Amino acid sequence: MTAITVKRLAADILKVGQNRIRIKKGEKVRAMESLTREDVRGLIEDGAVYGIRKVGPRTKPPRKKKGTGKRRGKKYSRKGKKEAWMERIRSQRKYLEEMLETGEVPAEYKRKVYLKIKGGSFRGKKALRTYLIENEMYVEKKKAEVKKVEEKIPAPKKAEPKKEAPAKKTPAKKPPVKKE
Numbered sequence: 001m002t003a004i005t006v007k008r009l010a011a012d013i014l015k016v017g018q019n020r021i022r023i024k025k026g027e028k029v030r031a032m033e034s035l036t037r038e039d040v041r042g043l044i045e046d047g048a049v050y051g052i053r054k055v056g057p058r059t060k061p062p063r064k065k066k067g068t069g070k071r072r073g074k075k076y077s078r079k080g081k082k083e084a085w086m087e088r089i090r091s092q093r094k095y096l097e098e099m100l101e102t103g104e105v106p107a108e109y110k111r112k113v114y115l116k117i118k119g120g121s122f123r124g125k126k127a128l129r130t131y132l133i134e135n136e137m138y139v140e141k142k143k144a145e146v147k148k149v150e151e152k153i154p155a156p157k158k159a160e161p162k163k164e165a166p167a168k169k170t171p172a173k174k175p176p177v178k179k180e
Contacts, residue, residue, distance in 0.1 A: 009040040
């Protein structure tokens with residue numbers, strides 16, 4: 001049997017294309033001696049004839065294609081006014097809660113700021129933060145963290161001063177002698 005015939009039979013048995021069938025270099029003579037389909041099956045079991053794996057293109061996640069060139073319709077046709085409003089207000093309220101928890105905004109200002117958010121005074125979180133800083137309602141995060149740490153850790157005990165080793169005595173210098 002020729003190599004082409006062996007490859008054709010092996011491709012049929014392995015259910016792959018003929019181009020994916022390989023015959024090992026040392027086994028080529030043995031493959032030529034095979035006469036039947038059963039002989040080819042034996043070669044496949046021995047590993048003398050094998051099929052290589054299929055290598056396809058690397059799979060990538062599909063892109064969303066939401067760029068400006070793909071957008072159609074009016075401003076609020078993609079996301080309604082109400083959805084945009086809810087998204088904006090919820091993010092501002094969540095941001096306010098985070099600042100209250102960390103101590104950046106004192107609790108006494110919560111109601112005032114909350115009502116301003118509800119009234120739509122701020123376009124986003126950045127505008128909210130700017131308002132808090134300008135109206136001196138914002139305490140820097142570092143100061144707030146220091147306060148929390150001081151509350152958790154008790155004040156350190158005053159250590160007793162270490163006893164100093166006696167200083168080595170140096171011989172006293174003799175006053176200079178005046179010559180008259």
